[in-house]
Amino acid sequence: MTREEREPGMARVLVVDDAVFMRKMVSDAxxxxxxxxxxxxxxxxxxxxxxxxxxxxxxxxxxxxxxxDGIAALKAILDLDPAARVIMCSALGQESKVLEAVKAxxxxxxxxxxxxxxxxxxxxxxxx
Amino acid sequence: MSAEDVLQQFARSTADAVAxxxxxxxxxxxxxxxxxxxxxxxxxxxGMPTPGVVAEVAYxxxxxxxxxxxxxxxxxxxxxxxMMGADPAADVDDxxxxxxELSAVAEAANQMMAAxxxxxxxxxxxxxxxxxxxxxxxxxxxSAIELPDSSAHLTSASFTLYGEPCRLVQIVPTAFTVRMTRxxxxxxxxxxxxxxxxxxxxxxxxxxxxxxEAKVRLTAELGRxxxxxxxxxxxxxxxxVELDREPEDLIDVYVNGRHLALGRxxxxxxxxxxxxxxxxxxxxxxxxxxxxxA
Numbered sequence: 130m131t132r133e134e135r136e137p138g139m140a141r142v143l144v145v146d147d148a149v150f151m152r153k154m155v156s157d158a159x160x161x162x163x164x165x166x167x168x169x170x171x172x173x174x175x176x177x178x179x180x181x182x183x184x185x186x187x188x189x190x191x192x193x194x195x196x197x198d199g200i201a202a203l204k205a206i207l208d209l210d211p212a213a214r215v216i217m218c219s220a221l222g223q224e225s226k227v228l229e230a231v232k233a234x235x236x237x238x239x240x241x242x243x244x245x246x247x248x249x250x251x252x253x254x255x256x257x
Numbered sequence: 258m259s260a261e262d263v264l265q266q267f268a269r270s271t272a273d274a275v276a277x278x279x280x281x282x283x284x285x286x287x288x289x290x291x292x293x294x295x296x297x298x299x300x301x302x303x304g305m306p307t308p309g310v311v312a313e314v315a316y317x318x319x320x321x322x323x324x325x326x327x328x329x330x331x332x333x334x335x336x337x338x339x340m341m342g343a344d345p346a347a348d349v350d351d352x353x354x355x356x357x358e359l360s361a362v363a364e365a366a367n368q369m370m371a372a373x374x375x376x377x378x379x380x381x382x383x384x385x386x387x388x389x390x391x392x393x394x395x396x397x398x399x400s401a402i403e404l405p406d407s408s409a410h411l412t413s414a415s416f417t418l419y420g421e422p423c424r425l426v427q428i429v430p431t432a433f434t435v436r437m438t439r440x441x442x443x444x445x446x447x448x449x450x451x452x453x454x455x456x457x458x459x460x461x462x463x464x465x466x467x468x469x470e471a472k473v474r475l476t477a478e479l480g481r482x483x484x485x486x487x488x489x490x491x492x493x494x495x496x497x498v499e500l501d502r503e504p505e506d507l508i509d510v511y512v513n514g515r516h517l518a519l520g521r522x523x524x525x526x527x528x529x530x531x532x533x534x535x536x537x538x539x540x541x542x543x544x545x546x547x548x549x550x551a
Contacts, residue, residue, distance in 0.1 A: 147389055148367070150340070150360035161490065193367065195389045220371030221278075225384050241368050242281045245490045 140256055141167045143185035145176040145202070146218065147194040151241070155189055155218070158245035159252060173197025177205045180213070187255050189248070190235075192219045192226050200230055207234045214255040218243075258445075260410075263438045264294045264429060267377070268412035271324075274372040275425055277514045279418065282365060283339045284483060288417045295411035301426045302327055302398040309333070310354060311401050312366035315388040316374060322409075323428040324373070325402045326366045330354060330394075332421030337361035342486030345419050353394060363390040369425075381440045402426060410434060477520065477532045478509040507535055 142164050146152045149171075156166045168183045170176040173190075174197045180188060188206065192199040199217060206213050217230045217238040227238050236255040239247050272292045279287045295301045306329030316322045328336065331349045337358040339345040354362070367390045374385040395401035410429045415422065480500025492498075502508070507519040510532055520532040 148360045148364040150337075150357055150364045153357065154341075158490070193371075193387065193389050220368045221375050223371065223386075226386075241364075242278070245486070 138253065138256060139163045139165065140186040140252060141165045141183070142252065143168050143170065143176070143179055143183055143188040145170045145173075145179075145189060145194075145199070146191040147171050148191075151191065151218070154245075155248055158248045159189075161245065162249040162252070164252060173199060173202030173205075176202045177209070180206050181209060184210075186214060187252050188213065188215045189239075189252075190215050190217055192217060192223055192230070200226060200233070203230055203235055204233055216248075216251045216255055258438055258441050260434050260438060261294060263434055263441060264410055264412055265292075266441075267429065267437060268292050268294065268414060268427065270376045270380070271373040271412075271427060272414035272416075272425065273514070274376045275326075275369040275414065276416065278369045278372045279336075279365070279416065280514070282336065283345065283418050285481065286339075286345070286419045290415040290417065292414045293412065295413050295426070300399055301411050301413050302401050302424060304422075305329065305398040305401075305424055306331070306422060307398055308351060308353075308394060308396050309398065309401065310359065310362055310392060310394050312363050312390050312392045313402070314366050314370035314390045317386050317388050322430055322433050324366075324370050325426045325428070326362075326369065326423065327395075327398070327401055327426065328362070328418070328423035329421060332418050332423050333362050334358060335419045335421055336365060336423075339419075340365065359392050359394075363392045366390045366392070377437075380444075381436065402428075473513045476511040476514075477522070478511065479522070480506075480508075508532065510534065 142159050144152050144155045144159070144166060146155065146169075152169045152171075156169065160166055164187075167185055168179045170179045172194045176188070176190060176199075177197075190199040190203055190206075194202075199219075203215050203217070206215060211234075213234075215235050217227060217235045218241060219227050219238060220241050227240075230238065237251040239251050269292050272289055276287055276289045305327055309327055309329045310333045311325050311327045313323060313325045315324070330351050330353070333354055334349040335345040337354070338347065338349075340361045341357075367387070370387050370390075374387050378385045408431050410431070412427045412429060414425045416424070480502035482498050482500050484498070508522055509516060510518040510520050516538060518534045518538060519536045520534045523531050523533050525531045
């Protein structure tokens with residue numbers, strides 16, 4: 130499906146988290162909300178590769194990941210595409226990381242454990 | 258403050274943070290039991306069900322130390338079900354956990370330790386980062402966790418989730434205990450100075466004083482309900498959700514998630530909601546996130 134054919138407010142999303150469980154939770158919530166999950170990645174390095182390959186409209190990015198963390202991946206993605214819409218996912222207690230991400234250009238963040246509604250809202254805001 | 262006191266306080270604050278996060282997954286079916294410093298030579302996972310799974314999260318950058326969250330396969334399966342919106346009370350078996358279940362347990366450990374790290378960084382005045390979790394299955398509780406340094410202290414906090422036992426073991430290097438002790442003592446002295454009582458030997462009293470100044474969050478809870486996640490997500494405006502309480506029942510008062518009292522909802526002269534405390538619960542009782550079932 131091309132971008133023009135899709136309903137307004139719906140996005141092609143790349144979901145990045147090292148936990149397969151979290152990828153499923155985020156993907157299910159977004160798919161339920163009508164978004165199109167175009168791909169998933171399990172670490173920062175993979176996220177950059179998948180981003181280049183898939184050119185998603187929105188990327189959700191976990192902060193704590195092996196290989197390359199979400200902050201480094203965010204910066205690399207924004208270097209590749211300054212207009213990238215990235216939403217950070219963090220656990221409690223990572224305020225300074227979240228702040229760093231927002232300063233670096235992340236559009237929004239959600240704190241885990243989160244409600245499906247909150248993820249949808251963040252994606253909606255990133256698209257607006 | 259003695260090292261033993263510091264360890265006990267550290268174990269307690271971690272256990273409270275962990276119980277809080279488990280409560281977000283499992284609601285009222287979380288109980289925090291004994292929190293203690295493990296004596297030397299005692300196997301920290303003694304009595305845990307086998308086979309089981311252990312999720313380990315290390316502290317990095319800020320401090321060193323490890324945390325191992327252990328639970329039997331049945332408990333892990335119930336926790337994973339709760340996290341995925343399935344029925345955690347359904348029949349479960351001892352079959353090895355699948356990838357998704359293991360990942361759910363790892364994610365739970367990740368979120369619990371992030372909350373615990375936040376509590377610890379508040380004491381140390383420095384942000385503490387955690388490593389991504391690693392999980393593995395174990396057949397024997399005795400060999401489930403590796404103890405890297407024989408001089409390290411161990412603390413243990415026992416919980417039950419849906420009646421299944423689980424345990425958090427913290428590996429606390431001596432260097433960390435020393436830093437924590439210093440941070441708590443410094444804070445006490447700082448308060449001492451501020452109060453113009455420099456030189457007062459009552460360091461422990463000052464620590465207590467510092468705690469009495471800490472701001473806490475008080476919550477009054479009218480009632481609860483459980484529903485499948487799908488229903489919660491799809492709930493329209495105008496939906497009526499029935500709660501588990503009669504109009505004449507007392508309501509629960511929590512302080513930082515700890516159930517402290519029962520009270521009655523009243524309206525003040527100024528037209529605001531207020532709670533009249535009717536009964537204060539035993540502060541020494543084990544922490545529970547399900548006051549009515551306790």
